[in-house]
Amino acid sequence: MRPVLRDAARAVAALLALLLPLAGPALAGATWAPHCAAVALLVALAVVATTGGPGLRVAARGLREGTVTAETGVAAAVLAALGWSAAVQAVAAVSPAGPVPVPTDPLAGSVLLPGVAAVLTVVAAAVQRTGRPPGARGGNTRADADEVRAGLRTVADRWSALLTPPAALIAVAVTAFAAGTGTPWPAAVPAGIAVLVGACPLPLLAALPAALRAADRAGGDAVRLPAPWPGRRDPVGWTGSAGGPGLVGRVDTVALAGPDVLTGTAPGTVTVHAGRGEDPALVLRLAASVAAGARPGSDLRTAARALAAAVDGPVPDVAEADEQPGLGVSGLVAELRDPGPDDGGTTATVVAHAVLLGSPDWLAEHGIRLPPPLSVERERAVAEGRAVLVVAWDGCARAVLALPRAPHPEARPGVSELAAAGITPVLLTPDDDGAARALAAAAGLDPADPDAVRPGLDPAARAAAVAGLRVRGRTVAVAGDPTTDEAALAAAHLAVELVPWPTADGTGTGTGAGAGAGATEHPDDAPDARPDPVVAPAHGSERICARGGPAEVAAALLIARRARARARSYVRAAVVLAVAGVVLAVLGTPAVVVAAVPVLGALGLAARGPHRRS
Numbered sequence: 001m002r003p004v005l006r007d008a009a010r011a012v013a014a015l016l017a018l019l020l021p022l023a024g025p026a027l028a029g030a031t032w033a034p035h036c037a038a039v040a041l042l043v044a045l046a047v048v049a050t051t052g053g054p055g056l057r058v059a060a061r062g063l064r065e066g067t068v069t070a071e072t073g074v075a076a077a078v079l080a081a082l083g084w085s086a087a088v089q090a091v092a093a094v095s096p097a098g099p100v101p102v103p104t105d106p107l108a109g110s111v112l113l114p115g116v117a118a119v120l121t122v123v124a125a126a127v128q129r130t131g132r133p134p135g136a137r138g139g140n141t142r143a144d145a146d147e148v149r150a151g152l153r154t155v156a157d158r159w160s161a162l163l164t165p166p167a168a169l170i171a172v173a174v175t176a177f178a179a180g181t182g183t184p185w186p187a188a189v190p191a192g193i194a195v196l197v198g199a200c201p202l203p204l205l206a207a208l209p210a211a212l213r214a215a216d217r218a219g220g221d222a223v224r225l226p227a228p229w230p231g232r233r234d235p236v237g238w239t240g241s242a243g244g245p246g247l248v249g250r251v252d253t254v255a256l257a258g259p260d261v262l263t264g265t266a267p268g269t270v271t272v273h274a275g276r277g278e279d280p281a282l283v284l285r286l287a288a289s290v291a292a293g294a295r296p297g298s299d300l301r302t303a304a305r306a307l308a309a310a311v312d313g314p315v316p317d318v319a320e321a322d323e324q325p326g327l328g329v330s331g332l333v334a335e336l337r338d339p340g341p342d343d344g345g346t347t348a349t350v351v352a353h354a355v356l357l358g359s360p361d362w363l364a365e366h367g368i369r370l371p372p373p374l375s376v377e378r379e380r381a382v383a384e385g386r387a388v389l390v391v392a393w394d395g396c397a398r399a400v401l402a403l404p405r406a407p408h409p410e411a412r413p414g415v416s417e418l419a420a421a422g423i424t425p426v427l428l429t430p431d432d433d434g435a436a437r438a439l440a441a442a443a444g445l446d447p448a449d450p451d452a453v454r455p456g457l458d459p460a461a462r463a464a465a466v467a468g469l470r471v472r473g474r475t476v477a478v479a480g481d482p483t484t485d486e487a488a489l490a491a492a493h494l495a496v497e498l499v500p501w502p503t504a505d506g507t508g509t510g511t512g513a514g515a516g517a518g519a520t521e522h523p524d525d526a527p528d529a530r531p532d533p534v535v536a537p538a539h540g541s542e543r544i545c546a547r548g549g550p551a552e553v554a555a556a557l558l559i560a561r562r563a564r565a566r567a568r569s570y571v572r573a574a575v576v577l578a579v580a581g582v583v584l585a586v587l588g589t590p591a592v593v594v595a596a597v598p599v600l601g602a603l604g605l606a607a608r609g610p611h612r613r614s
Contacts, residue, residue, distance in 0.1 A: 018115025198581025293321025328358015385438025414550025
């Protein structure tokens with residue numbers, strides 16, 4: 001059964017258990033009322049046993065460990081209501097007087113308690129769902145779903161440990177007072193149960209999942225925050241203490257790490273400056289072939305995409321590829337050469353080349369120097385702010401490749417948004433000095449500021465730069481692709497895994513957070529099978545996932561700050577509702593009316609949230 005249909009069936013069963021004792025006498029007469037009450041009890045037992053089973057197990061485990069959790073508060077209200085109703089009906093069934101007649105005021109008796117228990121159970125299960133669909137990494141196991149719910153219940157457990165024991169004592173006191181003042185036990189006990197129902201922590205259980213869903217709606221297709229995970233650091237501050245701004249509120253520096261954060265991953269047009277007598281098409285084929293041999297996560301992947309897009313036809317395979325991070329890549333490339341008119345035969349020949357692709361300095365280490373014409377083209381490309389690679393094979397430099405490093409159209413507004421939020425952006429890039437500073441200037445960074453632009457950094461150097469920023473007292477968030485900058489992300493106070501900007505067809509081309517991280521919610525948590533535009537952080541992840549560039553990083557930090565504030569406001573509202581429910585019960589309000597406070601409060605919190613970010 002699909003999750004939506006299963007949820008509908010549970011809700012209908014809970015409402016049936018609540019309404020059947022009221023509708024039975026009206027539709028079938030008072031004679032059938034006891035039978036309707038018995039059926040309602042059986043339906044409620046089925047709902048609690050199936051839907052509420054996991055929560056009851058959590059409550060039992062907590063009691064064995066000597067702890068009171070939010071599930072303990074739910075179980076206390078549910079089991080008290082069911083247990084008393086079952087006891088009343090069991091005594092009536094064996095009593096010589098026969099079934100208990102329907103009371104004049106059914107709200108004040110035990111006849112509706114099974115329905116109350118069923119409704120509390122269904123709402124408790126429903127409001128804990130995150131709404132995130134299954135993702136790409138990890139298994140959609142029940143154990144994972146239980147861990148997610150345990151993380152989201154942390155604050156609810158903390159408050160329930162303070163509220164549930166006093167509520168239980170008040171319930172006993174109310175029952176004893178009512179019985180001591182002459183109220184019959186069939187009416188005195190439901191008065192005490194009403195206190196447990198009023199203190200039922202449904203709004204507390206709804207608070208953090210509602211804040212997480214609101215953050216997902218605010219993030220739209222661009223941002224996903226990590227859910228709290230037991231035993232892991234909580235960078236958003238979902239479960240932290242109320243004092244202080246939290247980690248996301250303390251971030252004052254964002255390191256934009258890697259080659260694509262400002263430019264996106266769409267390949268640009270490669271300009272080939274071939275040496276005398278060299279075929280530009282052959283240059284592109286050999287360069288694209290050896291670039292394809294770069295390791296996953298290499299800084300050369302941007303050049304590899306651009307070269308592959310520039311080649312007309314298939315790219316030859318490369319053998320014995322060897323990459324020197326931050327310098328270049330070499331390999332053997334073989335081509336099948338068709339016989340020409342001067343070959344004197346009809347047999348094709350295989351020609352192999354030892355190809356090098358990288359920086360001019362790296363080629364110089366191999367004894368390969370640029371001839372004057374190519375050196376002039378290199379200097380011109382550097383002056384234009386382009387990234388430069390040199391292609392050589394068989395011991396000679398053959399061409400200079402100039403790659404555009406223009407920022408994505410949304411990069412400059414994003415840098416401005418970071419600055420407006422009081423956050424200093426820092427560019428950590430493998431590009432050489434000229435290309436890096438030209439890119440920084442076009443994106444709105446100060447190219448003359450040595451702290452704002454750090455050129456020529458390989459992945460290890462970018463991680464070291466992040467560590468240096470931390471040593472200087474900065475609270476650093478790193479935004480980058482984990483396939484190229486895992487070390488830098490791990491060195492940061494806060495990591496933002498970036499999915500590349502969508503290309504013209506609306507899809508990203510990178511292998512970052514979107515391909516490697518995923519939400520692994522239990523299938524019941526998924527309203528349907530639609531993929532999430534930004535796959536949420538994997539279970540246990542401490543990282544934010546975003547699609548885009550600096551603007552989305554700024555939005556992610558803002559959404560995280562607002563999510564923390566929203567979670568706290570939801571928790572405060574939930575505590576007020578719990579206290580109000582207990583007060584109503586002490587004043588003599590029937591349990592079925594008191595139940596409206598936690599139920600409607602939880603549903604109201606679950607329904608709140610901002611509009612979707614586009």
